Amino acid sequence: MVVAGDFAAAPKRSRSITAREVDVTAHIEIRDVVKRFGAATVIDHLSLSIDPNEFMVFLGPSGCGKSTLLRMIAGLESVDEGTISINGQRIDNLPPGQRDIAMVFQSYALYPHMTVADNMAFGLRNIGVAANVISARVAEAGRMLEIGHLLERKPGQLSGGQRQRVAIGRAIVKEPKAFLFDEPLSNLDAALRVRTRVELAQLRHRVKSTMIFVTHDQIEAMTLADRIVVMNNRKIEQIGTPMEIYSRPATRFVATFVGSPTMNFVPVRVAGGGAGGVSVTLGDGTSVKTAVPAMKLEPGEFTLGIRAEGVRVAPNGQGVTTGTVDVLERLGDRTLVYTKLKDGSVVVAEDIGYSRVAVNDTVSLSIDGSRVHLFDASDRAWHCEEGING
Amino acid sequence: MSRSTSIMGREFGDRLVLALVIVFALIMLAPVLWVIGLSLKANAELMADTNSVFRAPYTVMNYFNILANSSVFRWILNSLIVSTCLTIGTLILCSLAGYGFARLNFPGRDILFVAVLLGLAVPEQAVLIARHQIFGILKLHNTYQGLILPGLSAPFGVFLMTQYFRAIPKELDEAALLDNASRFKIFWKVLLPLTVPAQATLGIFTFLWSWNDYFWPLISGTKNTMFTLTVGMASTQTNFAQSEGLGFLMAQAIFAGAPILILYLFFQKYIVTAVSGAAVR
Numbered sequence: 001m002v003v004a005g006d007f008a009a010a011p012k013r014s015r016s017i018t019a020r021e022v023d024v025t026a027h028i029e030i031r032d033v034v035k036r037f038g039a040a041t042v043i044d045h046l047s048l049s050i051d052p053n054e055f056m057v058f059l060g061p062s063g064c065g066k067s068t069l070l071r072m073i074a075g076l077e078s079v080d081e082g083t084i085s086i087n088g089q090r091i092d093n094l095p096p097g098q099r100d101i102a103m104v105f106q107s108y109a110l111y112p113h114m115t116v117a118d119n120m121a122f123g124l125r126n127i128g129v130a131a132n133v134i135s136a137r138v139a140e141a142g143r144m145l146e147i148g149h150l151l152e153r154k155p156g157q158l159s160g161g162q163r164q165r166v167a168i169g170r171a172i173v174k175e176p177k178a179f180l181f182d183e184p185l186s187n188l189d190a191a192l193r194v195r196t197r198v199e200l201a202q203l204r205h206r207v208k209s210t211m212i213f214v215t216h217d218q219i220e221a222m223t224l225a226d227r228i229v230v231m232n233n234r235k236i237e238q239i240g241t242p243m244e245i246y247s248r249p250a251t252r253f254v255a256t257f258v259g260s261p262t263m264n265f266v267p268v269r270v271a272g273g274g275a276g277g278v279s280v281t282l283g284d285g286t287s288v289k290t291a292v293p294a295m296k297l298e299p300g301e302f303t304l305g306i307r308a309e310g311v312r313v314a315p316n317g318q319g320v321t322t323g324t325v326d327v328l329e330r331l332g333d334r335t336l337v338y339t340k341l342k343d344g345s346v347v348v349a350e351d352i353g354y355s356r357v358a359v360n361d362t363v364s365l366s367i368d369g370s371r372v373h374l375f376d377a378s379d380r381a382w383h384c385e386e387g388i389n390g
Numbered sequence: 391m392s393r394s395t396s397i398m399g400r401e402f403g404d405r406l407v408l409a410l411v412i413v414f415a416l417i418m419l420a421p422v423l424w425v426i427g428l429s430l431k432a433n434a435e436l437m438a439d440t441n442s443v444f445r446a447p448y449t450v451m452n453y454f455n456i457l458a459n460s461s462v463f464r465w466i467l468n469s470l471i472v473s474t475c476l477t478i479g480t481l482i483l484c485s486l487a488g489y490g491f492a493r494l495n496f497p498g499r500d501i502l503f504v505a506v507l508l509g510l511a512v513p514e515q516a517v518l519i520a521r522h523q524i525f526g527i528l529k530l531h532n533t534y535q536g537l538i539l540p541g542l543s544a545p546f547g548v549f550l551m552t553q554y555f556r557a558i559p560k561e562l563d564e565a566a567l568l569d570n571a572s573r574f575k576i577f578w579k580v581l582l583p584l585t586v587p588a589q590a591t592l593g594i595f596t597f598l599w600s601w602n603d604y605f606w607p608l609i610s611g612t613k614n615t616m617f618t619l620t621v622g623m624a625s626t627q628t629n630f631a632q633s634e635g636l637g638f639l640m641a642q643a644i645f646a647g648a649p650i651l652i653l654y655l656f657f658q659k660y661i662v663t664a665v666s667g668a669a670v671r
Contacts, residue, residue: 076564097570109561113583122579123569
């Protein structure tokens with residue numbers, strides 16, 4: 001299953017790669033699974049399908065159940081109800097070692113008394129892989145991850161980043177159907193995390209396999225994922241591509257959790273529909289034309305959600321409303337302008353990098369109606385028709 | 391406070407601590423040096439004045455007298471067999487029990503653990519008569535089994551190993567499970583090697599305790615051939631106050647304690663670790 005790059009060069013492995021290519025990656029099907037710890041239900045009737053070769057990220061706050069779900073797939077937690085299958089074969093009743101899955105732990109979980117090479121070889125020895133095949137795979141993984149010179153060292157003699165590579169190497173040599181990553185970057189410092197994230201993105205294109213990555217970091221999720229599963233409070237809030245999650249959040253939670261700065265929320269009243277979309281009235285009486293189709297909504301109280309890039313500081317009088325500048329965040333390429341509307345609502349708007357706006361200025365704000373989301377009382381989101389805002 | 395004053399204060403504090411440590415070490419060392427000194431003096435000289443220890447002549451005659459007793463080497467062998475078997479047995483049993491208490495879920499585990507710990511509170515004297523009778527019925531007195539078996543019940547060892555296994559991250563077990571390792575393999579290949587510092591600590595303490603044990607071997611081993619070194623040495627003492635054989639007595643003490651001293655020198659690192667409570671991993 002580990003194809004491209006240097007790995008393909010090993011002649012002894014080419015046959016095994018070919019043989020495995022038939023069912024080389026996993027289609028993982030999670031059906032209606034429930035997990036309870038005593039009286040507490042931590043996963044509540046959750047269903048999910050992960051495609052072969054897909055890089056799926058479970059994103060959510062601490063305690064939302066994402067790590068538990070990953071551990072259930074790995075076999076480290078039992079499944080109380082429901083089933084988990086890989087390529088149509090039920091695996092939730094198999095022990096972890098027989099699921100053909102490899103996992104990279106948050107703490108790396110390297111065996112401290114074994115050398116790097118032994119750490120990588122341990123799993124292969126347990127399933128009776130021939131010694132020459134093991135050394136070939138370890139050497140290849142070492143070269144691929146640039147840890148070939150560290151093979152005789154013990155984990156205690158490695159830096160955090162090197163340990164992380166060894167943990168990935170230990171997973172790679174097993175040539176599993178699926179890789180599971182449990183917040184593997186969270187123990188790294190900020191700079192190393194960014195570098196490793198990029199390397200992980202490169203690695204996933206070389207190692208063709210289904211990958212599931214758990215994180216609470218939205219940047220990791222957005223940059224690595226083919227699709228993101230946003231979880232909250234034991235349930236899935238939304239499954240979608242990073243841009244779907246960002247631009248068409250299904251719920252207010254998703255809209256809040258993903259994106260920085262967080263989405264602006266302003267209470268509005270849906271006045272009624274017109275051609276193209278409903279108009280809403282802000283607390284200060286301003287009317288805003290949105291692209292949300294009128295037929296979807298009943299008139300009433302809603303919350304308008306819009307990201308900072310949908311609200312621009314407009315030349316005087318050309319915006320739809322005005323606000324007083326509270327705080328300025330100059331980010332270089334753009335400036336985030338925290339403004340207070342007349343009704344007290346705080347809205348973050350964007351301006352150019354060299355913004356001339358100053359604190360306490362009154363600025364005119366334009367709102368891009370195509371980027372507006374409306375959230376009803378149950379926090380469900382209503383958007384414009386697909387394609388209007390990308 | 392200025393920076394230089396702070397550094398000077400710290401230096402003064404360090405020197406004070408060092409001085410206290412030296413004084414304390416001398417207080418601890420003085421009796422040992424005294425015993426060594428006495429063991430190198432003739433009994434007759436010591437009867438006249440123990441202060442003669444500060445003056446020549448010195449002699450190793452007391453040590454020759456010990457070795458002249460043909461049973462001494464048998465007693466050393468007995469002590470070695472008992473202490474070694476007891477140490478190995480304790481390490482095996484305590485490691486398995488510690489792993490079980492730390493990692494396995496079974497009904498009554500916590501109650502059983504408390505019951506084991508309660509064993510720490512029961513003094514040997516409280517069970518001595520019952521144990522003596524049981525061993526008598528089972529005909530275990532004057533056998534190696536009789537000398538070894540009671541020591542295998544080691545609540546402290548179980549407690550130590552349980553705590554040590556608990557301190558090892560469970561992710562290691564989980565990683566090994568995903569590596570298709572059996573539960574025994576996880577114990578043997580992954581966890582047990584990580585407990586070597588605790589094993590060494592427990593092993594040393596068990597060996598020291600067993601080597602120095604006098605009470606139970608005195609009761610169970612009544613035949614000269616089944617004496618351990620401590621019991622055998624005691625059996626050679628003739629008069630109650632040792633007024634006639636002080637040098638010989640001190641030579642016996644050194645002779646019996648020498649193997650322990652050697653053991654200590656070899657495993658000093660682990661003993662210090664054990665006493666300080668720090669875990670080397």
